[in-house]
């Protein structure tokens with residue numbers, strides 16, 4: 023049986039709740055009757071991402087603020103920890119990344135140690151795998167940290183495991199593949215490839231593809247990612263564990279562009295640029311067997327359905 027997503031009577035702290043995935047977490051927790059506090063410094067987030075019908079408490083501040091994090095975690099039953107500097111910021115400024123992604127995560131865990139009832143879910147990234155030896159990538163693959171971002175995301179994970187083993191903190195890690203869908207705003211310079219392609223192809227602009235475009239990724243629709251995250255947050259069976267969260271399907275960037283073109287009724291114009299990208303990984307697809315068997319989660323949205331939903335949302339929100 024899948025864990026029912028029900029937060030009735032529970033206080034849920036969502037760090038990074040004004041961001042792309044975080045605002046979708048806010049939606050889902052609110053629909054599941056949770057009492058929500060969002061902590062966000064609005065670095066890439068925007069309160070516009072949070073649907074206007076949702077009641078929540080907003081605290082503008084940083085996860086690097088130890089006192090603030092202590093206070094908020096003390097008043098929570100659950101913490102969904104999504105706040106992070108993204109890969110672009112991190113590549114430009116590894117110190118900033120270190121402070122938020124590792125330091126901020128340590129603050130959350132230190133506060134959780136003082137509040138043994140609280141359960142934390144930490145959102146990590148498939149970037150910790152680098153260029154993997156085996157596909158699809160299982161959680162047992164040896165991490166290869168090729169970017170400062172992957173170092174910090176893995177650092178956060180390692181603290182989670184250490185705090186579980188050493189202090190018994192209830193914490194789970196979810197490693198996301200590429201997430202896409204509603205609220206991923208192409209106006210945000212840090213947004214993912216799906217939204218960028220949707221906007222550019224729709225406007226008849228040429229899209230830039232690194233190398234031959236045959237590099238692959240595993241794209242997960244955001245509501246599926248959010249569901250997996252909340253099941254890991256709620257299920258005691260997830261404590262102390264790391265779970266891949268992906269679609270389990272490998273899609274090349276060229277195929278992605280064509281699928282988006284089909285949904286928009288346009289033929290993508292593509293220019294191939296130099297091979298190097300900041301996320302310079304040839305192939306990535308996640309093995310999702312662990313989360314499927316242990317937490318009974320599996321993605322429900324096909325790539326085609328997800329792209330259609332993204333295109334529809336984007337047209338409405340323009």
Ligand SMILES: NC(=O)c1ccc[n+]([C@@H]2O[C@H](COP(=O)([O-])OP(=O)(O)OC[C@H]3O[C@@H](n4cnc5c(N)ncnc54)[C@H](O)[C@@H]3O)[C@@H](O)[C@H]2O)c1
Pocket residue numbers: 037038039040041042043044061062063064065066067068083084085086103104105106107108122126145146147148175197198199200201202212214
């Ligand atoms: N989107 C993806 O494809 C993807 C893939 C792998 C992992 N992730 C992880 O998922 C989480 C959410 O990512 P997202 O795509 O929604 O990114 P996002 O940039 O849209 O959201 C991050 C949010 O955290 C906030 N934030 C950043 N630093 C902060 C700080 N120091 N204190 C408080 N708030 C801070 C930002 O303002 C933003 O609202 C991140 O932890 C990210 O590493 C995302």
